[in-house]
Amino acid sequence: MHTPDTLLPQPAAMKPPGLIHGVILGCFCLGFGLLLAITDRLTLDDIAARALEDRQNSLAQVIPSTIHDNDPVTDTLVMKNAHGREITVYRARKAGTVTGVAYEIYGSGYAGEMKLMLGIAADGRVLGVRVLAHKETPGLGDKIEVKKGDWILRFDGLSLGNPPAERWKVKKDGGQFDQFAGATITPRGVLAAIRGGLDFFAANKAALTETK
Amino acid sequence: MSSSDYKTIAKDGLWDNNGVFSMLLGMCPAMAMTTSATNGFGMGLATAVVMAASSFLVAIFRSRITQEVRIPVFILIVAAMVTVVDLAMNAWMHELYKVLGLFIPLIVSNCLPLARLEAFAAKQPALPSFLDGLFMGLGFTIALTAIGAVREIVGNGTLFADASLLFGPSFKAIELRLLPADTGVLMMILPPGGFLVTGLLVVVKRMVDLRAGKEIQMGGAHSVA
Secondary structure, eight states: OOOOOTTSOOOTTTTTOHHHHHHHHHHHHHHHHHHHHHHHHHHHHHHHHHHHHHHHHHHHHHSSGOOOOOOOSSSSEEOOOTOOOEEEEEEEEETTEEEEEEEEEEETTEEEEEEEEEETTTTSSSEEEEEOOOOOOOTTGGGTTTTTGGGGGTTTOOTBBBBOOOOOOOOTSSSSSSSSBBBHHHHHHHHHHHHHHHHHHHHHHHHHHHOO | HHHHHHHHHHHEEEEEOOOOTTOOOOHHHHHHHHHHHHHEEEEEHHHHHHHHHHHHHHHHHHEEEGGGHHHHHHHHHHHHHHHHHHHHHHOOOHHHHHTTTTTTGGGGGGGHHHIIIIIIIIIIIIHHHHHHHHHHHHHHHHHHHHHHHHHHHHHHSESTTTTHHHGGGGGGGGGOSSSOOOOOOOTTTTTHHHHHHHHHHHHHHHHHHHHHTTTOOTTTTTTOO
16 A cells, blocks of 8 residues: 655645845845955054064063164064974164074973064073963963063073073973972973074074174 | 833843853853953953844844844854954954953854844844843853852962953952962862853852742753754
């Protein structure tokens, strides 16, 4: 005996999909796409200006204004670091001579990569280190930020050799720098990043400081 | 609409039908962004702006949006509002953006705005919809600030730490240290603390409602998402 399968949708009972819905969706996409394009245009210059200010601010923290008379943000050099990653080197000059350089260094923290800015004088001394971005635990690993503690300031004036290379570690690893109570991985990552940055400077000193 | 209706909208959003504590929506930002009261407050405010704007727009266009394409249109509107807020804050409120910038794109993934568009703005005129979005957003702000405050006090011993970074130097005075440094229970700042505190605050809210003799509004009963 034949019984109609009523569970399947009957073609006659289905409304054909209307073109109108597609048109409505398309109109909304067009309208809001236009709105976004306008907003993007309106904010483009201001956002670029803010990004430049941010970079100038972070550079100003690691390169003291007394050692240069140029604008390091515009005096750049793109190089590859030991891991093959392209980094932008900002150069500070006084009367044309390079007095210091700054570039981003990277370390692995407890929760992903940390991005820092390292400033080094032409003689290899650390001018300053600042954290640009990190995802460390609030209240624990974030003491590497200068606004949450002065830990990051202790590297100023040090260099590769002062302390000796094998002492550039946290105390737990036999080095000379304090870790935080309850957080060793974060400072360890920062120290490794600074070490890497100092090694990069030592390996490329001639190219970084040559006066062109 | 009479003024008593507006009062209901406000009361619904702020307490009775609170997005987090009654409807249990927007759980992702409610737990991820509440490591401090300041973070929770900032995230809540950004969400409130997006909700008010998108509810208003949906209410204006509600007669032109057909049933079949309403969900993609709602998502489109929420996403467009989030992007506009993101760009505008980056350009003109840069200090605030540096603190909140990471959170703003996350508003798109919050199902609370979408639920209010579907449940309210799609059927109501522009002004009540705007107010519904605004008060639901403010209720969300209150919830996130409360969760953040409890986690921050127990986990870190502070309250409203870094509020001056968000609102300006004159708010330095509300940054409190309630417990000595390094005595906090770290777990409360980590993800498990988010679940614990959110759960406990839901219980507290329902106990208050029960004591007042109110009917408990169960999560999801008024929403689609």
